[in-house]
Amino acid sequence: MIRSLLAALALVLCFICPAPGHARAVRVAYYDNPPVLFRDQSGNPVGVFAMLVEHTARARGWELTWVHRPWAEALALAQRGEVDLLPAVAYCQERAARLNFTSLTALINWAQVYARPGVDVSTFLDIQGHSVLLLTGDIHARAFKETMGRFGVRFEERAADDADAILRALEARQGDLGVVNHLFAAHRASGYKVRATPILFNPIEMRIAAPKNGDPALLRALDEDLAAMKADPASTYHQALRRWIDAPRDEGLPPWLNSILWVAVAALLLFALWTVALRVQVRRKTGELEDKNLRLEREITVRAQAEKALREAQGSIAGVIDAMPSLLAGVDAEGRVTLWNHTAWEQTGIPRPQAMGQRLDDLLPHLRDVLPELAAAAASGTRRHLPRRVHTQGNRLRYEEITVFPLADTQTRAVVRVDDVTERARLEEAAVQGEKMLSLGGLAAGMAHEINNPLGIIVQSAQNALRRVQDGVPANDRATDNCGVELARVREYMEERGILRALEAIREAGARAADIVARMLTFSRPSTSQRTLENVTDLIEEAVALATNEFGQDGRGGFNRVGLLREYAPDLPPVPVVRTEMVQVLLNLLRNAAQAILQDGAPRSRPARIVLRAGLAPGWVRIEVEDNGPGLDPALRTRVFEPFFTTKGPGQGTGLGLSVSYFIVTRNHRGTFTARNTPDGGARFTIALPLE
Numbered sequence: 001m002i003r004s005l006l007a008a009l010a011l012v013l014c015f016i017c018p019a020p021g022h023a024r025a026v027r028v029a030y031y032d033n034p035p036v037l038f039r040d041q042s043g044n045p046v047g048v049f050a051m052l053v054e055h056t057a058r059a060r061g062w063e064l065t066w067v068h069r070p071w072a073e074a075l076a077l078a079q080r081g082e083v084d085l086l087p088a089v090a091y092c093q094e095r096a097a098r099l100n101f102t103s104l105t106a107l108i109n110w111a112q113v114y115a116r117p118g119v120d121v122s123t124f125l126d127i128q129g130h131s132v133l134l135l136t137g138d139i140h141a142r143a144f145k146e147t148m149g150r151f152g153v154r155f156e157e158r159a160a161d162d163a164d165a166i167l168r169a170l171e172a173r174q175g176d177l178g179v180v181n182h183l184f185a186a187h188r189a190s191g192y193k194v195r196a197t198p199i200l201f202n203p204i205e206m207r208i209a210a211p212k213n214g215d216p217a218l219l220r221a222l223d224e225d226l227a228a229m230k231a232d233p234a235s236t237y238h239q240a241l242r243r244w245i246d247a248p249r250d251e252g253l254p255p256w257l258n259s260i261l262w263v264a265v266a267a268l269l270l271f272a273l274w275t276v277a278l279r280v281q282v283r284r285k286t287g288e289l290e291d292k293n294l295r296l297e298r299e300i301t302v303r304a305q306a307e308k309a310l311r312e313a314q315g316s317i318a319g320v321i322d323a324m325p326s327l328l329a330g331v332d333a334e335g336r337v338t339l340w341n342h343t344a345w346e347q348t349g350i351p352r353p354q355a356m357g358q359r360l361d362d363l364l365p366h367l368r369d370v371l372p373e374l375a376a377a378a379a380s381g382t383r384r385h386l387p388r389r390v391h392t393q394g395n396r397l398r399y400e401e402i403t404v405f406p407l408a409d410t411q412t413r414a415v416v417r418v419d420d421v422t423e424r425a426r427l428e429e430a431a432v433q434g435e436k437m438l439s440l441g442g443l444a445a446g447m448a449h450e451i452n453n454p455l456g457i458i459v460q461s462a463q464n465a466l467r468r469v470q471d472g473v474p475a476n477d478r479a480t481d482n483c484g485v486e487l488a489r490v491r492e493y494m495e496e497r498g499i500l501r502a503l504e505a506i507r508e509a510g511a512r513a514a515d516i517v518a519r520m521l522t523f524s525r526p527s528t529s530q531r532t533l534e535n536v537t538d539l540i541e542e543a544v545a546l547a548t549n550e551f552g553q554d555g556r557g558g559f560n561r562v563g564l565l566r567e568y569a570p571d572l573p574p575v576p577v578v579r580t581e582m583v584q585v586l587l588n589l590l591r592n593a594a595q596a597i598l599q600d601g602a603p604r605s606r607p608a609r610i611v612l613r614a615g616l617a618p619g620w621v622r623i624e625v626e627d628n629g630p631g632l633d634p635a636l637r638t639r640v641f642e643p644f645f646t647t648k649g650p651g652q653g654t655g656l657g658l659s660v661s662y663f664i665v666t667r668n669h670r671g672t673f674t675a676r677n678t679p680d681g682g683a684r685f686t687i688a689l690p691l692e
Contacts, residue, residue: 023061023062023063024060024061024062024063025062025063025065026057026062026063026064026065026084026085026218027065027067027082027083027084027085028045028053028064028065028066028067028083028084028085028086028087029067029068029069029074029077029078029083029085029086030045030049030050030066030067030068030069030074030086030087030088031068031069031070031071031074031088031162032070032071032162032163032164033047033071033088033163033181033184034047034184034187034188034244035047035048035183035184035187035244035245036048036049036088036107036109036183036184036206036244037049037050037087037088039068043068044066045066045068047088047240047244048088048106048107048240048241048244048245049087049088049106049206049208050087051236051239051240051243052087052106052208052222052225052226052229052236052237052240053085053087053208053222055225055229055236055237056221056222056225059225060221067083070161070162071135071136071137071138071162072136072137074086075089075137078099078209078210078211079098079099079211080211081211081212081213081214083211084210084211084214084215084218085208085209085210085214085218086099086208086209086210087208087209088206088208089101089206089207089208089209090109090139090140090204090205090206091105091204091205091206091207092139092204095139095209098212099209099210099211099212100209100210100211100212100214100216100219101207101208101209101210101219102207102208102209102219102222102223102226103219103223104207104223104226104227104230105205105206105207106206106207106208106226106237107183107205107206107245108203108204108205108206108293108296108297108300109181109182109183109203109204109206110181110182110200110201110202110203110204110300111140111143111144111179111180111181111182111200111201111202112179112180112181112182112185112196112197112199112200113127113132113177113178113179113197113199114166114167114170114177114178114179114180114185114189114194114195114196114197115170115176115177115178115194115195115197116170116171116173116175116176116177116194116195117173117193117194117195119176119177119195121177121197121199122197122198122199123199124147124148124151124153124199125151125153125411127148127153127155127177127199128153128154128155128411129154129155130155130156130176130177131155131156131157131158131175131176131177132144132155132156132157132158132175132176132177132178132179133158133159133160133165133166133169133170133175133177133178133179134157134158134159134160134178134179135160135161135162135163135166135179135180136159136160136161138179139202139204140179140180140181140202140204141179143201143202144179144201144202145157147201147202150311152352152356154356154357155177158174158175160178163180163181163184163185163188164188166178166179166180167180167185167188167189167191167192167194168192170192170194171192171193171194177197178194182200183245187244200303201303201307203300203303203304208222233282233283233286234279234282238282238286238289241289242285242286242289245289246285246289321339321341322341322342322343323342324341324343325343325419326343326417326418326419327341327343327344327347327348327417327418327419327420328340328341328343328344328415328416328417329341329344329355329360329363329364329415329416329418330407330412330413330414330415330416331360331371331374331412331413331414331415331416332411332412332413333378333413334359335359335360335361335371335374336357336358336359336360337355337356337357337358337359337360337363338356338411338412339412339415340352340355340356347420348363348364350363360374360416367402367416367418370386370402370404370416373386373404374404374413374414374416375413375414377404377405377406377414378406378407378413378414380406381406382406383403383404383405383406384403384404385401385402385403386401386402386403386404388400388401388421388425389402398420398422399420399421399422399424399425400418400419400420400421401418401419401421402416402417402418402419403416403417403419404416404417405417451513452514455510455513455514456514458506458510459507459510459511459514462503462504462506462507462510463507465503466500466503466504466507469487469490469491469494469500471487471488471491530578531576531577531578531669532576532577532578532579533574533575533576534574534575534576534577534579534582535572535574536572536574536575536614536621536623536689537568537572537614539577539579539582539583539586540566540568540586540612540614540623542583543583543586543587543589543590544564544590544612546583546587547587547590547591547594548560561598561608562593562594562597562598562608562609562610563607563608563609563610564609564610564612565609565610565611565612566612567611567612567613567614568612568613568614569614569615569616572614572615572616572621573616573621573691575621575689575690575691576691576692577669577689578668578669581664581668581669582664582669584660584661584664585661585664585665585687586623586625588657588658588660588661589625589661589685590610590625591657592657592658593610593625593626593627593629593683594608594610594627596627596629596630596683597609597610597627597628597629606628608628608629609627609628610625610626610627611624611625611626611627612624612625613626617688619690619691619692620671620688620689620690620691621688621689621691622686622687622688623686623687623688623689624684624685624686624687625684625685626678626682626683626684626685627682627683628678628680628681628682629682629683630681630682631677631678631681631682631683632675632676632677632683634677640658640675641658641659641662641673641675642659661673665687665689669689669690670690671687671688671689671690672686672687672688673685673686673687673688674686
């Protein structure tokens with residue numbers, strides 16, 4: 001009977017226990033990351049994941065071969081398929097593309113920033129300028145660098161091979177801060193003179209990984225056993241949590257102590273009452289551990305949501321700041337840039353990473369005098385508006401308005417906003433010029449009417465006086481006969497004394513004055529001429545021909561010594577104008593350009609040149625007359641369209657040519673007329689005429 005029972009028992013054991021010769025060989029890579037997984041003083045793998053893998057190996061009949069390597073090498077072995085398993089790996093999408101993972105998560109871990117003695121940081125922004133130790137190839141290290149990049153925080157990165165090396169370096173003051181995972185820090189940090197900061201980030205799931213070309217049955221077996229162990233409070237999974245997580249230790253137990261403990265446990269198991277009490281204690285501890293895990297998961301979720309909301313808020317604020325058309329630059333107490341928006345990047349050509357940390361007066365030298373205003377605004381806490389200033393950018397004159405905003409309780413003490421108001425200033429200038437010209441036009445009209453009556457008497461009297469001494473006029477002959485004198489002798493006397501020349505001069509001066517009065521009247525008298533569609537280039541060429549005939553051939557005007565450069569856009573549409581008036585305007589511009597280039601016959605270092613341009617803008621045709629003369633004095637540029645204003649010598653101009661031209665263009669043709677200096681120093685007059 002006994003022999004039959006023994007044979008049956010042997011048969012059952014043969015089916016239950018796998019044969020040693022058929023045990024599956026499984027190579028497992030591991031690294032030092034206590035208490036999750038590490039090598040003890042005896043050279044054996046220990047930790048939570050070591051217990052989980054060994055449990056499945058015993059249950060499945062695997063023969064494990066443990067391969068100890070540094071983290072980066074262990075990861076490389078798994079990716080190349082030189083090992084079958086790699087426990088305690090943080091799961092992420094990037095790694096999932098190179099490795100296979102268990103479906104279930106064994107632990108949840110996160111990163112925490114530790115500081116050496118004397119360094120006090122409490123937020124991500126406080127890390128600015130510090131040196132930070134990071135584990136090579138660590139997922140927390142990558143998340144830390146990405147977070148710092150989003151916050152725009154600069155730091156000095158220092159590499160470390162393992163987490164113990166980070167804590168040792170902090171204790172030895174070989175770095176300011178270090179990033180380690182929370183479970184490791186809870187297990188080992190108390191043995192180092194370091195300080196835990198409240199900076200927590202990057203919650204991760206820790207799983208078991210396998211090569212992409214590995215056997216999927218290994219991971220399925222681990223998932224099945226892990227699911228069963230999680231459901232059993234007395235399983236190896238919960239024993240591992242109680243041993244390594246709930247009560248962390250710096251080192252594994254010595255072998256002789258393990259033996260004694262096993263003997264003690266075996267002895268205690270003989271007592272039923274103690275067994276019952278132990279089970280009650282296990283249930284209570286397991287419940288407490290589950291509560292802790294639940295609270296921890298909720299805390300991690302809340303922190304993750306807060307970090308996400310913070311990132312979204314910062315992204316929204318950064319987007320609004322970059323979208324503003326004004327140049328925004330924030331500075332700290334030392335005048336160094338802490339904020340540099342996209343408009344500042346575009347206007348200066350200096351990218352944000354290069355500008356951060358530089359002094360504002362080095363990046364924008366023309367704002368050097370604004371730094372005291374920034375300090376004063378930060379000290380008083382009040383906003384300041386600075387007077388409009390003129391800034392030369394390249395060859396262009398730009399107008400800027402500057403506002404200083406103080407900030408409280410931030411690293412950025414104040415923000416300066418620079419608005420480019422060049423176009424607004426030019427519009428204001430044009431409006432003032434237009435109002436002034438309207439006022440002067442009314443004044444000129446009144447003066448013209450008042451002058452016209454006495455001027456007519458002067459001219460008529462001079463003409464009558466000349467007629468009184470002409471031959472062949474019966475009335476003159478009768479008057480000389482009555483007086484007993486000869487008209488020829490009277491004329492001879494008057495010529496001898498210059499009376500006739502004086503009368504002729506009076507008549508010519510009166511005619512010239514009458515012409516001036518006629519021009520003045522154009523300020524108040526709208527044109528009644530009929531507009532016709534004219535080709536712009538034909539108008540310009542007609543003015544050129546008149547200029548050549550009028551003052552270019554006698555050598556006095558020197559127009560034949562000026563080179564003409566034509567830049568006409570093709571296929572320009574016709575524009576409605578009064579042909580004679582527009583030719584008059586262009587002729588006046590050509591005359592002024594030639595006289596400005598060759599004034600006083602002074603020698604020139606470059607050939608005299610006038611550029612004639614015609615182009616198309618939306619709804620407008622633009623005509624430009626540009627010379628390479630001395631240009632317009634900035635102080636006098638706004639007065640060139642005023643009546644009677646001239647820079648020519650006495651007798652060389654009346655000062656009405658440009659003023660009349662201005663009213664012909666702006667009032668009679670509803671166009672615009674502007675004067676600017678060119679980059680090379682000459683003058684450029686621009687006329688814009690509407691197409692309708």
